[in-house]
Amino acid sequence: MRPTLRLAVAAAALMAATGFSQAQEKLRIGTEGAYPPFNYTDASGQLMGFDIDIANALCEEMQVECEFVTQDWDGIIPALQANRFDAIIASMSITEERRQQVDFTNKYYNTPPAIAVPEDSDLTEATPESLSGKALGAQSSTTHSNYAEAKFPDADLRLYPTAEEYKLDLSSGRLDGVIDDVVVLSEWVDSEDGACCKILTPLPLDPEINGEGAGIAIRKGEDELRERFNDAIAAIRENGTYQEINEKYFDFDVYGD
């Protein structure tokens, strides 16, 4: 990190630390709210999803009051650094690039990426050759867009601000395929909106790109907060709360190995 940026981050951390001691009991959680089934807003504007339930369980475990703040995905890390909230719980993969900006807790789930295609697609496999020249959609600033860029360099990669938009373009036929988390895509193709499309194939996880799974991002240097989150994750894994939430959304274990 460059000296000026380090100074800025240090100053932000200092401000956060002083602010934090005054309002010990309140923690602001940043999330995207447009990534079902992990985090989304329902028709009444209520935040829902796996991430939200996990966040609430963790806050209960840590005995703090949690307040959710929604933020566009592209700006979610800068917003954390700018102290708009104290932690990101939004299915953020723990990657090297992001580690240079923020600290992460241990993972709280880990699922592989997948590719979805229209029902009548003539694609049968996901290889660099088969996807060459195909319009492939992804959400920008995600591990999945990085994955597509690295593994399918000849595909015509199109980047969208949210998952909603690539879904629209896949169902209208502008895209030949989309890449995202297997859980996100399976949930969608099973729903009415995603009836147009099917999962082509899950993709193998690449630790270099996908990291170690989804973790909670916090500002650099807030080791105490990170440890509290880690303890809380371990505790809800231990006492069965995690499994309860897992079952509510999925019929398989999303925590991974």
Add this chain to the structure above:
Amino acid sequence: MSAKSDLRPPPRARRWDAPRVAGHVLMGVWIAAGVLLAIYLVGAFSTDFAQRYGFRMLSGFWTTIELVTLSLLIGAAISLPVAAGRLSPNPVIGALAYGYVYFFRGTPLLAQTFLVYYGAGSFRAELDAVGLWTFFRDAWFCAVFTFSLNTSAYQAEILAGAIRTVPRSQIEAGQALGLSRYVIATRIVLPQALVVALRPYGNEVVLMIKGSAIASIITIYDLMGETRRAFSRSFDFQTYIWAAILYLVLVETLRRLWDVMERRLTRHLVRDDT
């Protein structure tokens, strides 16, 4: 011409009153901010960053220029009949042209772009049937289409407004001389109207350049699209500064071009008393 300059009032004495001091202080703050920014950019410059993202940002810059130029030219062509409609004495044509301008000036370009891009997507079957889907399938065409319609409304209003400033007597004088409508339009009305329209046209071009950043959210890699992509990989805030600088360079170039054009178009109005 010394006699003429003697007639001028003597320059007012300029005192250091509060507004003047405040002005200098504010200017100083801006200059200091600019210098700090320049120092930051020099310090933050890394060849690695330039190599990884520099070329892509420049190619995005070029995409922006192409998108804006194409939209402005098509928009200019569409604006001619719309402006004629705005000036038409026929109430039906006038109302149609007014409605067109009213809609495109009254709604955000972002909403118009989404309406065309995702709206077309949900009418795929219908568009397919009439053979238009290949056009609307492409994000680039959708952007050029929307931007052209949008700018044509503004350009029509600029042109119509400028033509209204040409006194009616000029046209009557032309008619009295037995000139054809075409000659009156191209030799009398338009040359005078374009002098008035020049600056508003310049504003519209600048607005279009800045508005074109909207194309980045419908998957076009224009300057803003490439900037967002670079930022999402590097998290380096200088990407946005470089993008701002590139946009500024473009706008400043146009501003100078417009100065040259204004001097050329108004050379008959320059008074020889300096």
